[in-house]
Amino acid sequence: MFDHIMQYQSEIWQAIGETFLMVGISISAAVLVGLPLGTLLFLCRRDQLLENRIVFSILNVFVNVVRSFPFLLLVVFLIPLTRFIVGTAIGTLAASVPLAIMAVAYYSRLVEQSLLEVPRGIIEAGTAMGASTLEIIYKFLYVDARSGLLLGLTTSTISFISYSTVVGIVGGGGIGDFAIRYGYQRFEIDLMVFTIIIMLIFVQTIQFVGSTTARLIDKR
Template identity: 65%
Template sequence: MTLMWDNFIQYRSQIGEAVGETFAMVGIALLAAVLLGLPTGTALYLTGKGQLYEHRLGYGLLNGAVNVIRSFPFLLLVVFMIPLTRLIVGTAIGTLAASIPLAVVAIAIYARFVEQSLLEVPRGVIESARSMGASKLQIVAKFLYVEARSGLVLGLTSSTISFISYSTVMGVVGGGGVGDFAIRYGYQRFETELMAAVILLMIVLVQGIQFIGNALSRWLDKR
């Protein structure tokens, strides 16, 4: 344990930089999940069978796109998207470039969580909203989202943990991050204690995120 701590102190500046890179990638992914994944998941729900905007073709296209992205091996997706990444940010190397495929996966992952959370809202909520004369937009914003808010937070929490896991392979495109640091400094240099320290850091980080997400979800759940 002492040797692990000594290694951690010795490489603290590099570890701090790696943590910053991970936070940058995950932060961009979270932003994409909320800004694009939330409306995508809502559209999946609304165009589903028996819903407010039922549309078989629209749902089929959205559902197919989400399924393809979620089932695509992530490392291969990163490589496959290199031309698009280069077109968007001007380079295929670096933390910002690595964030592009991660953001695409984030949208698909959270969209599915959103759809599932909205499907768990009782149909009676929608019927009650209709009886009060609420418009379709009001039903979504003031009833569905409010009733599903606890599940939406839990979904975002689980998504965030997935994003952190995905970010660990971003060294393949020079994205850096904690996972890349563990491989370069821990595994390749045979410094097992340093790699164990980084793994412990990741575990603490994930547990902290899960704890905060669970607490916020319980606070929002008024049922």
Template identity: 70%
Template sequence: MFDFSLMLEKFMEYRTQIAEAVGETFLMVGISVLAAILLGLPLGTMLFLTAKGQLRENVTWSVILNGFVNVVRSFPFLLLVVFMIPVTRFLVGTAIGTVAASVPLGIVSIAIYARQVEQSLFEVPRGVVEAAQSMGASKLGIVCKFLFVEARSGLVLGLTTSTISFISYSTVMGVVGGGGVGDFAIRYGYQRFETELMAAVIILMIILVQLVQFAGSMISRWLDKR
């Protein structure tokens, strides 16, 4: 029978290591979210703009950008981590550690959020773009002052969903010494047969995901003026 008191006892016993693991997860996910916003948002916007019938319709660029996103999203993540070791070593000087683990996670985050951005922009009514054009707005103005404004709720929800995916991906980063909550659960819980400790860490992960989802949903509803 599962012992909740033992689970709490184990949690308190390893609270320092758990706090360190949570910090590593936050660092990896934080870097991934930053990469998603700084690079995934522009990439997703370009995916939308170069699509058929859009402001910057361009078949060549559409195929190239969609190809990149599709390849990265379909690549088995663990294999991608290993495949990118030379690139990671070149960029940060090492292939081991939390920052190094953030490189492949950041690449995946860019592709995941780019697709979310594209879908959110496609949901904006065509009439919004036509109205902006009739007022003489530039293409940059249409994107920044009309498309992003109309899609802001969906963009936040997309980032929320993506962030939860980043948290899930971060749990396997122990393969390159990235640490994090998932790595802690495997090393201290599974490999040492500490079932209660592993259960405590799983519950902690569930709470973290729920908090991210709650915050994202609240902000999205607040931004939705429709």
């Protein structure tokens, strides 16, 4: 079994690299876009610092619509946009586009929920000290919610790994696509089991690191 698996080691490493690329782009999109979006969702809610019903409704609808899409249908639906952004609808970079959009919507909702758990007194204290809105966000909200934000990112990352197994439909590659093409379709069960073990190791490692780090930085 081991000798058989080693015959595909170059394909396996390539699949792992493709998974890392897709998940890395998704995490970057989640942090760079999803974090501000989730923060804005929170701030524009009723009775919050930037209360704005119109902005909140628009952002809320966007997040809900994207998250309600079955991911496979989202991949197909976004093919024209994907082709416009990266010039093609096939390949790992093309597969990263719908994955990144889903990541933004998914994580922004988790950010909003984490910030909602921050005691109202924290914001009131920052306001009483004369802090600006940005200072309240970075020095009060994010500091108090940092553990929840990290746990949300950990959960999101694991979901991104799961979603990455679907993008084989657009030639995205990845370890999940390798398991389907080489393991399932060719009836090479040992390859499929091996790739599943790799996925389990990835998920368990990410969950352990994320949970441990979140516990260490939680000073509440």
